[in-house]
Amino acid sequence: MSLLQVKAVTHSYNSHTFLKWKEPSKKVLTDISLSIDEGTCLGLLGTSGAGKSTLGKVILGLERPQQGQVLFQGHDIYTADKLTRQKIRRDLQVVFQDSYSAVNPRMTAESIVGEPLENYEKLTVTEQKRTVIELLERVGLSEKDLKKYPHQFSGGQLQRINIARAISLKPLLIVLDESVSSLDMVNQTLILELLSELKKDFGLSYLFITHDIKAAYSISDTLGVLEKGELIEHYNSKDQFFSSEHPVVEQMRSSILAEHPRYRSLPMRINKS
Amino acid sequence: MRTERSNVLTVSDLHVQVQTKDGASTLVQDINFELEKGKVLGLVGESGSGKTVTSMSILQLLDRKTTTIKGSITLQGRELNGLDDKEIRGIRGKDIGFIMQNPMNSFTPVFTIGNQFVETIRSHTALNKKQAKELAIEAMQNVNLPNPAKVLKSYPFQLSGGMLQRVMIAMAACIQPSVIIADEPTTALDVHNQLQVLRHLDKIRSEYGTSILLISHDLGVISEMADDVVVMQHGRIVETANVYELFDNPQHEYTKKLLNARLSIKHEEPITHML
Ligand SMILES: Nc1ncnc2c1ncn2[C@@H]1O[C@H](COP(=O)(O)OP(=O)(O)OP(=O)(O)O)[C@@H](O)[C@H]1O
Ligand SMILES: Nc1ncnc2c1ncn2[C@@H]1O[C@H](COP(=O)(O)OP(=O)(O)OP(=O)(O)O)[C@@H](O)[C@H]1O
Ligand SMILES: [Mg+2]
Ligand SMILES: [Mg+2]
Numbered sequence: 269m270s271l272l273q274v275k276a277v278t279h280s281y282n283s284h285t286f287l288k289w290k291e292p293s294k295k296v297l298t299d300i301s302l303s304i305d306e307g308t309c310l311g312l313l314g315t316s317g318a319g320k321s322t323l324g325k326v327i328l329g330l331e332r333p334q335q336g337q338v339l340f341q342g343h344d345i346y347t348a349d350k351l352t353r354q355k356i357r358r359d360l361q362v363v364f365q366d367s368y369s370a371v372n373p374r375m376t377a378e379s380i381v382g383e384p385l386e387n388y389e390k391l392t393v394t395e396q397k398r399t400v401i402e403l404l405e406r407v408g409l410s411e412k413d414l415k416k417y418p419h420q421f422s423g424g425q426l427q428r429i430n431i432a433r434a435i436s437l438k439p440l441l442i443v444l445d446e447s448v449s450s451l452d453m454v455n456q457t458l459i460l461e462l463l464s465e466l467k468k469d470f471g472l473s474y475l476f477i478t479h480d481i482k483a484a485y486s487i488s489d490t491l492g493v494l495e496k497g498e499l500i501e502h503y504n505s506k507d508q509f510f511s512s513e514h515p516v517v518e519q520m521r522s523s524i525l526a527e528h529p530r531y532r533s534l535p536m537r538i539n540k541s
Numbered sequence: 542m543r544t545e546r547s548n549v550l551t552v553s554d555l556h557v558q559v560q561t562k563d564g565a566s567t568l569v570q571d572i573n574f575e576l577e578k579g580k581v582l583g584l585v586g587e588s589g590s591g592k593t594v595t596s597m598s599i600l601q602l603l604d605r606k607t608t609t610i611k612g613s614i615t616l617q618g619r620e621l622n623g624l625d626d627k628e629i630r631g632i633r634g635k636d637i638g639f640i641m642q643n644p645m646n647s648f649t650p651v652f653t654i655g656n657q658f659v660e661t662i663r664s665h666t667a668l669n670k671k672q673a674k675e676l677a678i679e680a681m682q683n684v685n686l687p688n689p690a691k692v693l694k695s696y697p698f699q700l701s702g703g704m705l706q707r708v709m710i711a712m713a714a715c716i717q718p719s720v721i722i723a724d725e726p727t728t729a730l731d732v733h734n735q736l737q738v739l740r741h742l743d744k745i746r747s748e749y750g751t752s753i754l755l756i757s758h759d760l761g762v763i764s765e766m767a768d769d770v771v772v773m774q775h776g777r778i779v780e781t782a783n784v785y786e787l788f789d790n791p792q793h794e795y796t797k798k799l800l801n802a803r804l805s806i807k808h809e810e811p812i813t814h815m816l
Contacts, residue, residue, distance in 0.1 A: 316703025
């Protein structure tokens with residue numbers, strides 16, 4: 269049985285009738301079905317605005333879809349009893365696309381990362397602090413950062429604090445929404461290696477939402493492509509992405525930038541040197 | 542330095558300190574660079590190395606109560622460091638367009654995009670409301686945003702991360718500033734939209750001679766756009782070089798490490814342009 273199953277999910281946001289424009293609400297997700305097995309990573313690619321973050325929220329239980337089901341270990345997350353939902357909340361973690369909104373500005377890094385531990389693991393004060401320091405170190409931060417507040421961190425540092433928090437309870441599934449998108453390549457590699465390690469050692473699974481095809485390729489086992497709310501491609505093997513003849517995928521492939529100025533593609537930027 | 546080149550923006554001996562509970566701590570130091578007319582200066586570096594602090598210093602957007610900015614920042618010969626709020630507000634958005642790293646925080650949640658976009662245009666131009674709205678719509682089309690009229694009526698939370706990022710780029714670019722500071726402008730964009738946005742920025746550069754300070758961790762974006770590149774680590778510049786020189790012959794250890802960390806796609810069919 270798959271760890272997570274999304275079955276025929278269709279969703280649109282409520283149109284805001286208090287506004288003057290009352291358009292029929294457009295479907296943001298149409299008939300999405302997918303699954304994630306234990307210890308695997310599904311990479312989700314797709315054009316900006318395609319519905320990736322919305323699908324992430326639906327899977328996390330934050331946006332109840334108008335149609336369809338989300339099953340976590342076989343339980344419908346929207347109808348499960350309270351106890352099951354409590355357990356799911358622990359086993360299903362998230363790193364949101366917008367790392368500043370995801371944290372409480374009045375909490376220090378120590379309490380942000382320590383909060384899930386505080387809620388679920390009954391550790392002594394010293395044990396908890398030690399665990400938080402270990403987590404910070406794993407994402408390339410340090411004990412020095414414990415007492416800092418969100419506004420005292422850079423964009424990439426805050427992203428890593430959110431990652432440290434999400435892995436703190438060794439959940440079963442983490443939804444990572446553009447979670448390495450502001451990291452320099454050295455730190456990005458560090459995080460991708462950490463995630464792969466946790467996947468291998470503890471069987472963690474991920475929904476890895478990203479626009480970065482190389483990052484998706486490096487960590488994912490399976491890949492999906494969302495376009496205008498529809499899952500247009502779903503590969504069991506990530507290599508299929510490179511043989512797909514779907515025009516959207518072809519366009520994506522041809523837009524990947526070479527990482528050397530000699531292979532530039534913008535016509536006005538190509539020069540002789 | 543006296544040269545034939547026309548420097549639009551010059552940063553000299555920039556040094557930024559912040560007051561914390563445990564005393565003063567230095568965020569960036571000895572920062573020196575020049576931005577020439579119609580050129581793109583790439584700024585890369587470790588997460589936390591001071592890229593955003595540097596750009597916020599230029600814009601004088603750091604919290605004045607807790608931070609001290611020393612050194613000189615000149616825009617077409619005019620000193621920006623220490624300008625009072627009113628003077629700098631006349632420059633921000635008009636002479637220096639900026640795209641912030643965090644799109645969500647750059648908008649007020651309670652006003653529509655249209656309200657904020659039109660107000661920004663009107664505060665820097667003599668356009669009336671209708672003209673400003675037309676300009677906003679055109680600017681959004683330029684960055685490949687579908688249905689701009691609808692985007693104008695939306696609230697920030699109703700847009701996806703990449704849509705907001707494109708709105709911000711449209712806002713920064715539409716009044717033809719002499720400098721654009723773009724802090725990780727494509728982090729939420731898929732590769733196709735990223736290319737459209739870069740193409741548009743490059744068009745503005747070549748048509749209006751706009752200079753661009755481009756902060757990006759994405760070495761593809763830097764390769765594509767930059768003329769010269771500044772590399773930062775631990776609050777300092779560790780290397781400055783022409784982009785070809787930097788990629789072919791990196792000098793500093795950190796630059797080498799950064800270039801070696803480029804991910805590759807190992808796939809049977811060689812994707813020839815991918816290194
Ligand atoms: N208000 C502040 N108080 C204390 N430290 C701060 C403050 N603002 C930034 N810093 C620190 O200054 C350093 C530089 O931050 P900056 O945001 O410039 O990094 P960056 O290079 O933009 O990184 P990223 O690529 O992750 O966005 C970081 O170590 C950060 O923790
Ligand atoms: N709270 C909301 N209310 C109304 N519409 C919304 C809301 N959130 C998102 N949308 C709309 O739903 C669509 C999908 O948005 P979503 O954030 O899921 O896209 P995405 O694939 O994550 O894009 P990106 O890559 O830019 O982050 C967009 O058209 C967006 O405007
Ligand atoms: Mg999104
Ligand atoms: Mg930054």
